[in-house]
Amino acid sequence: MRRAGGRRHTLRDIAAALNLSVNTVSRALSGKDGIGEKTRALVRAEAERVGYVPNSMARSLVTGSAMTFGLVITNPSNPFYAQLISSIELRAREHDYSLLLTVTDESAENEARAAESLLRSSVSGAIVVPVQAGADPWQRLGAVGVPTVLLNRDLPDLGYRFVGTDNELGGYRATAHAIACGARSIVVLEEDLPITTIADRIAGYRRAMTEAGLSMPRGSVMRVPTRRHDQAALPWQPQQAYQVARRMLRRARLPDAVVAGNDYFALGLYRALAEHGLKVPDDLMVIGFGDHPFSAFLSPSLTTVRLPAEEVGEIAADLLLEEIAGGRSARPLKQLIAPTLVERDSTARKR
Amino acid sequence: MRRAGGRRHTLRDIAAALNLSVNTVSRALSGKDGIGEKTRALVRAEAERVGYVPNSMARSLVTGSAMTFGLVITNPSNPFYAQLISSIELRAREHDYSLLLTVTDESAENEARAAESLLRSSVSGAIVVPVQAGADPWQRLGAVGVPTVLLNRDLPDLGYRFVGTDNELGGYRATAHAIACGARSIVVLEEDLPITTIADRIAGYRRAMTEAGLSMPRGSVMRVPTRRHDQAALPWQPQQAYQVARRMLRRARLPDAVVAGNDYFALGLYRALAEHGLKVPDDLMVIGFGDHPFSAFLSPSLTTVRLPAEEVGEIAADLLLEEIAGGRSARPLKQLIAPTLVERDSTARKR
DNA sequence: ATGAAAGCGCTAACAT
DNA sequence: ATGTTAGCGCTTTCAT
Numbered sequence: 001m002r003r004a005g006g007r008r009h010t011l012r013d014i015a016a017a018l019n020l021s022v023n024t025v026s027r028a029l030s031g032k033d034g035i036g037e038k039t040r041a042l043v044r045a046e047a048e049r050v051g052y053v054p055n056s057m058a059r060s061l062v063t064g065s066a067m068t069f070g071l072v073i074t075n076p077s078n079p080f081y082a083q084l085i086s087s088i089e090l091r092a093r094e095h096d097y098s099l100l101l102t103v104t105d106e107s108a109e110n111e112a113r114a115a116e117s118l119l120r121s122s123v124s125g126a127i128v129v130p131v132q133a134g135a136d137p138w139q140r141l142g143a144v145g146v147p148t149v150l151l152n153r154d155l156p157d158l159g160y161r162f163v164g165t166d167n168e169l170g171g172y173r174a175t176a177h178a179i180a181c182g183a184r185s186i187v188v189l190e191e192d193l194p195i196t197t198i199a200d201r202i203a204g205y206r207r208a209m210t211e212a213g214l215s216m217p218r219g220s221v222m223r224v225p226t227r228r229h230d231q232a233a234l235p236w237q238p239q240q241a242y243q244v245a246r247r248m249l250r251r252a253r254l255p256d257a258v259v260a261g262n263d264y265f266a267l268g269l270y271r272a273l274a275e276h277g278l279k280v281p282d283d284l285m286v287i288g289f290g291d292h293p294f295s296a297f298l299s300p301s302l303t304t305v306r307l308p309a310e311e312v313g314e315i316a317a318d319l320l321l322e323e324i325a326g327g328r329s330a331r332p333l334k335q336l337i338a339p340t341l342v343e344r345d346s347t348a349r350k351r
Numbered sequence: 352m353r354r355a356g357g358r359r360h361t362l363r364d365i366a367a368a369l370n371l372s373v374n375t376v377s378r379a380l381s382g383k384d385g386i387g388e389k390t391r392a393l394v395r396a397e398a399e400r401v402g403y404v405p406n407s408m409a410r411s412l413v414t415g416s417a418m419t420f421g422l423v424i425t426n427p428s429n430p431f432y433a434q435l436i437s438s439i440e441l442r443a444r445e446h447d448y449s450l451l452l453t454v455t456d457e458s459a460e461n462e463a464r465a466a467e468s469l470l471r472s473s474v475s476g477a478i479v480v481p482v483q484a485g486a487d488p489w490q491r492l493g494a495v496g497v498p499t500v501l502l503n504r505d506l507p508d509l510g511y512r513f514v515g516t517d518n519e520l521g522g523y524r525a526t527a528h529a530i531a532c533g534a535r536s537i538v539v540l541e542e543d544l545p546i547t548t549i550a551d552r553i554a555g556y557r558r559a560m561t562e563a564g565l566s567m568p569r570g571s572v573m574r575v576p577t578r579r580h581d582q583a584a585l586p587w588q589p590q591q592a593y594q595v596a597r598r599m600l601r602r603a604r605l606p607d608a609v610v611a612g613n614d615y616f617a618l619g620l621y622r623a624l625a626e627h628g629l630k631v632p633d634d635l636m637v638i639g640f641g642d643h644p645f646s647a648f649l650s651p652s653l654t655t656v657r658l659p660a661e662e663v664g665e666i667a668a669d670l671l672l673e674e675i676a677g678g679r680s681a682r683p684l685k686q687l688i689a690p691t692l693v694e695r696d697s698t699a700r701k702r
Numbered sequence: 703a704t705g706a707a708a709g710c711g712c713t714a715a716c717a718t
Numbered sequence: 719a720t721g722t723t724a725g726c727g728c729t730t731t732c733a734t
Contacts, residue, residue: 055726057411100452371720375721
């Protein structure tokens with residue numbers, strides 16, 4: 001029966017079998033010097049034979065480091081975060097760290113628990129996408145000496161390292177592109193969460209409009225209600241965007257372009273427009289955000305802003321590794337990676 | 352400076368401050384009885400005051416359980432697995448377990464390392480989507496008494512508990528639906544990975560065809576090459592499916608329907624068909640697999656097979672919890688959850 | 703080159 | 719109700 005569970009072998013077992021001290025065995029296995037070559041070979045052979053696996057809790061208890069990254073994310077179903085998980089996990093693994101994952105689902109309470117849990121587990125460091133409902137939980141982590149890097153959303157009060165996407169630039173580029181394509185009146189479709197990423201995108205939109213001398217009448221920024229309290233679901237509902245888009249289409253004067261906060265909103269928009277008999281891009285241009293994998297294959301294919309997910313994840317991991325190593329890195333404290341505009345057919349207006 | 356890292360307080364600190372023994376403090380905090388109410392209050396107050404956080408490594412070392420689930424997944428960017436991560440993490444958290452996540456990216460070598468890593472970390476149990484390149488790594492886990500449940504892909508030799516989607520039924524339902532809609536000749540577009548989920552779907556397709564007395568000439572099952580070796584990327588490329596679909600469209604006789612192995616393949620198919628001037632569903636019906644969040648919003652909206660991701664995740668976690676608790680559960684050893692067909696416009700043929 | 707002793711922070715068993 | 723002792727499996731220091 002598998003339940004029989006052959007007890008795991010320990011250093012002591014090997015030591016006993018070989019008539020050596022635990023200490024000798026430990027050093028033989030951990031590759032330290034000051035050990036006879038034949039002894040080492042013997043120890044290794046015996047360890048191999050019994051299938052010895054070191055107990056990392058015991059080791060961590062004495063060394064003080066659990067060789068673990070804590071990763072705190074709001075929602076793995078968001079493709080951007082899914083990619084982040086992958087790239088951070090890979091980086092961690094390459095450096096022999098394990099990954100402890102916690103999902104907050106945009107809840108401040110979950111976040112507080114997550115921080116406490118990381119503390120208990122003595123993680124070597126943490127990478128955190130904060131809910132942005134206060135900095136306390138993460139302040140605490142830093143205070144007890146756990147290196148922490150903030151991902152995608154900053155908490156400036158803490159003075160921690162931060163890597164994220166330059167959302168302001170993303171919003172700017174999307175809007176500027178629409179303007180370059182001839183749009184004069186542009187509407188933004190955004191989530192209704194109180195987080196900086198969204199505020200930044202809107203700021204970028206405003207900057208582009210202002211620079212072009214275009215006006216932003218009331219109703220230029222439309223909010224799509226986002227149900228964020230079903231963990232394990234996509235954060236964005238095309239259906240919600242569809243509803244909001246329909247409301248927009250009842251207006252007397254339609255915009256020339258709509259800049260969506262994410263590609264799923266663009267999807268809802270597409271449907272509303274199609275039902276209304278409007279052609280993209282000729283009647284109205286659409287620009288998405290995120291370059292989700294389906295966007296290139298919509299018809300028309302969606303112009304969108306591609307996010308540097310892998311790069312952001314790698315940098316976050318590298319920053320953390322540096323902080324753990326204790327070396328002050330040459331990098332700037334705050335790093336914003338520029339997203340790139342991917343021009344496709346939804347803005348390719350035939351003149 | 353945050354690096355100052357105030358040393359963490361331990362039971363001993365609290366004991367010393369209160370002139371009690373470490374043991375008393377331990378029991379006061381862990382809610383055991385046999386302790387004076389005022390002492391307990393005192394201890395709690397002091398713990399609160401200094402911000403005491405228990406060291407779970409130390410605890411685990413003595414109790415033998417790390418209160419951790421190991422979750423081993425092939426690719427978090429696959430939306431099905433993203434949902435699985437969410438639902439398992441939630442279940443784990445509800446029961447005070449942490450989640451140690453490892454990504455294998457379909458590599459047998461990564462898988463072997465992952466298993467070893469779980470062993471080192473003394474996880475309380477593991478939930479594993481195996482690469483299906485051999486059962487050894489997971490055999491080992493069970494052998495040392497770590498409860499392990501297999502997710503989505505079984506390894507029957509091990510006799511472990513297993514929960515997954517009934518892919519055979521999914522393939523069957525998709526195909527049967529196409530037949531019910533009038534298709535006589537049906538092509539399958541599938542990944543080229545050697546895993547059971549895919550083989551099962553194809554088996555379901557064959558069953559439906561056979562039952563209906565339809566023939567499956569050579570070329571009925573087309574393989575889409577899947578580049579699986581970029582971690583942090585979507586496992587399926589619409590572009591690849593598009594290429595394969597174009598090849599199919601060069602045939603003398605076109606099928607009435609195409610059943611795709613996932614919705615992203617359907618996307619590539621849509622494009623190939625559109626370029627070829629074919630209308631979905633009138634010229635050709637399309638059925639997807641996975642019900643990805645965009646599928647309802649394609650035009651035409653995509654008929655597809657919805658996977659019970661959350662349910663599968665929850666069951667996996669529950670099975671693991673039961674095994675950890677040691678109770679033989681009343682559940683069957685192997686559990687296959689039925690997926691459901693979602694009928695939409697891509698098979699709604701007007702007659 | 704090897705061993706003995708001590709201790710990481712906690713809980714469990716056995717006192718008192 | 720509280721304290722004492724022992725020990726989880728490992729690494730670190732200090733002997734030999």
